[in-house]
Amino acid sequence: MDLILTFDYIGTLVFAISGTLSAAEKKLDLFGAAFIGFVTAIGGxxxxxxxxxxxxxxxxxxxxxxxxxxxxxxxxxIFQRAVQKLRTTLFLFDTIGLGVFTMIGLEKGLSFGLSEPIAVMMGICSAVVGGIIRDTLNNxxxxxxxxxxxxxxxxxGALVYLTLRYFMVMPEITQIVSVAVVITVRLLAIKYNISLPKMSIMEEHK
Amino acid sequence: MDLILTFDYIGTLVFAISGTLSAAEKKLDLFGAAFIGFVTAIGGxxxxxxxxxxxxxxxxxxxxxxxxxxxxxxxxxIFQRAVQKLRTTLFLFDTIGLGVFTMIGLEKGLSFGLSEPIAVMMGICSAVVGGIIRDTLNNxxxxxxxxxxxxxxxxxGALVYLTLRYFMVMPEITQIVSVAVVITVRLLAIKYNISLPKMSIMEEHK
Amino acid sequence: MDLILTFDYIGTLVFAISGTLSAAEKKLDLFGAAFIGFVTAIGGxxxxxxxxxxxxxxxxxxxxxxxxxxxxxxxxxIFQRAVQKLRTTLFLFDTIGLGVFTMIGLEKGLSFGLSEPIAVMMGICSAVVGGIIRDTLNNxxxxxxxxxxxxxxxxxGALVYLTLRYFMVMPEITQIVSVAVVITVRLLAIKYNISLPKMSIMEEHK
Known part of the structure; x- marks a missing residue:
């Protein structure tokens, strides 16, 4: 489906930008920045x-x-400062990438005949592992x-995808709705400043 | 062999707990803790x-x-504090997992026709790489x-396994003895506070 | 080609030494040092x-x-101090390893029918990823x-390789010249203290 591929490319582009930008704060050289840009985009x-x-x-x-x-x-x-000022736009595209990568990974998992929980893991892996490697390389x-x-x-988004699929909704609609859910949940969470609880035990005395 | 699979599952469970617990000390959120729990359990x-x-x-x-x-x-x-208090029990299961994962990795390497040193490396890899990824993600x-x-x-444990195998001892006995050796060596080392020497050169003046 | 295999082995040896040495500065134990030595040598x-x-x-x-x-x-x-004093010699062999690994990775990529940019990435990957893992494990x-x-x-070196290959220069000459280019560029850069520009944006106020 062309729309999906287009979003996949947009997601890849934005993830590459996010990786390259992250290297700037660590004062890496151009190779380091390029390396992290690539790994962020393709890692997941x-x-x-x-x-x-x-x-x-x-x-x-x-x-x-x-x-x-x-x-x-x-x-x-080339346009480091300009790119940084586009943060809000980038954030939006990053969120689109997040949704698309989740959906692509999930579909791939299902097409490999994986059980649903594992297919969901493949979706999450596609979406988040690039960023995890980026941060790990940045120490x-x-x-x-x-x-x-x-x-x-x-x-x-993945659960909505599986639900729609269960009720045999058309694949294109399932794809678009599930990506939209990822985007909506993230934007709402940012707007209302919602985050997950933290693990909170204190270290015991040793 | 059922006993091995049971121990494999126990090892997996305990490694997942150890990964999830480690995230608490870093004050990660629930997703981060779950992610590290999974990776610790399946990484090796x-x-x-x-x-x-x-x-x-x-x-x-x-x-x-x-x-x-x-x-x-x-x-x-859910039971963060209670789990932390079970440290000694967890430590014991962790050691069992260590032994079982070593043996499973070694057997798998041998069944793939690898030379013995490489098969031993596969055993060690199975046992230790999950913990290495856990600590690296925790920076x-x-x-x-x-x-x-x-x-x-x-x-x-791996060397004992290879020795017993060389003398064509029954597979079940070879498995159990080699796992027992891993457990015994680790427990004795803890009890008598034995550790490996450190690399010790000082950095030269630059 | 025997010469290539010889250099491959030398590169592997030197990368193992560099990984093991790096562990000394972190005061790791012997297992940690050996592990990092192995991973540095084979990681790429x-x-x-x-x-x-x-x-x-x-x-x-x-x-x-x-x-x-x-x-x-x-x-x-065993010879930690002596090895450290051989730094200049090691540096030379490390540079040879860099050139050989680049060329081997590039050739492998081409032999798999990859497009030229991706084959170059495989060459770079072979040469640099071991060191990247080494440093990441050392935090x-x-x-x-x-x-x-x-x-x-x-x-x-990779670009020179592709150029010579395009003009159908003999494979052995292509190999040797491209390795020599890697070595020369690095040595000249060190001698004249040339490095890549850094990414330099400042973090914005938040």
Whole structure:
């Protein structure tokens, strides 16, 4: 479906920009920034496909991803300040990417005949692992472990997808609605400043 | 063999609890804690199977692992303080898991026709890589690189396994004895406070 | 080609030494040092082969790598101070390894029928990912993201390789020249203290 591929490309571009930008705060050099930009964009899908044994993986077979990521990296390097000022726009696209990646990963899991919980895990993996690798390479605890409804939005979208599929709603509608749910949940969570509870035990005396 | 599978499940459960608990000290949110719980439990076997090319990997094909890990994650979230107080019990199960994972990885390596040193590496990988990923995601130098006889116990158990196998001892006995060796070595090392020497050179002046 | 395999082994040895040495500065124990030594030596090729789906990977099929790495780890442990004093020699061999790994990864990518940009990525991956994992396990931002012409030398060598190949120069000459380019670029960069520009935006007020 063309719409999905378009969103997939937009998500890839935005994830590449987010990775490249993150390197700026750590004062990495251009190679470091480019490396993290690439890994952020392809990390989630790569880990998913490696686990599924679906290799060589998509970005190796479809050169489009390479040029899209390269574009994101170069734009970010040249227009660093301008890109940073577009944060709100980027945030919106990032959220679209989140929804699309979740849905693509989930569909891929189902098409491999996985049970539903594992297919949902594949969806979440696609959406969040790139960002986790980005933060780990930047020597930080992954952002999405700490604040914000992020993965939770993915899970909500995935459950809606499975529900619609169960009732045999048309695939295109199922796709669009589930992506919309991811986006809506995240935007609402940001607007109303909702986040997940934290683990809170104190360390015991040793 | 049923006994092995039972221990495998126990090891998986305890590793999931250990990962989830570790997230509490970093004040991660519930998703972060669950993510680290999962990765700690399945990380070692996943890396082993990916290296061996044995995909899609076990926890994707056998949904039991998913529910066992989910159970461990949820128990830990609800009963955080109680779980922490069970540290000694958990430690014992963790050690059992260590022994069983070592033996399972070693057997898998041998069944793939690997040479013995590489099969031992697969055993160690199964047992320790989950914890290494857990600590890396928590932005810490992996605990098992720093103190305690941990991997050393795995190596001892693996060598005993290979020795018994060489003398064609019954497989069940070989399995049980080698797991027992891992457990015994680790418990003795803890009791007598034995640890590996450290690398000790000082940094040179630059 | 024997020369290539010899250099591959030298590169593996030196990468193992560099990983083991790095653990000393963190005061890891012997297992931690050995683990990081192994991962530094095999990490790049492993990630490349997993992405390509070429499993079980080379060091599992060819036991030579295991013994070479073990040798590097043990030498470093026993002669820590002496090894550190050989830094200049090690640096030279490390640079040779960098060139050879780049070329091997690039050739492997091409032999898998990958497009040229992706094959270059496979070359860079082979050369740099081991060091990136080493630094991540040591809880540091990867060195090569921060200073030095390192990956850039790999890219230069890869482009020369592709150019010579395009003009159908003899494979052996193409191999040797491209490795020599990697080495030369890195040595010149060190000598004249050239490094890549850094990403430099300041964090905005929040």
């Amino acid at each position: 899908g790569t880990v998913r496909d490696v686990i599924l044994g679906d290799t060589p993986i998509a970005w190796i077979r479809n050169i489009d991803y390479f040029y899209i990521i390269l574009l994101g990296v170069i734009i970010t390097m 930080e605890v992954p952002l999405i472990f700490q604040r914000e409804i992020y993965a939770t939005a993915c899970i909500a | 076997g996943t890396v082993r199977d990916v290296i061996l090319g044995d995909t899609p990997i076990a926890w994707i094909r056998n949904i039991d692992y998913f529910y066992i890990i989910l159970l461990g994650v949820i128990i830990t979230m 810490e130098v992996p605990l098992i690189f720093q103190r305690e006889i941990y991997a050393t116990a795995c190596i001892a | 090729g492993t990630v490349r082969d997993v992405i390509l789906g070429d499993t079980p990977i080379a060091w599992i099929r060819n036991i030579d790598y295991f013994y070479i790495i073990l040798l590097g780890v043990i030498i470093t442990m 540091e931002v990867p060195l090569i993201f921060q200073r030095e012409i390192y990956a850039t030398a790999c890219i230069a």
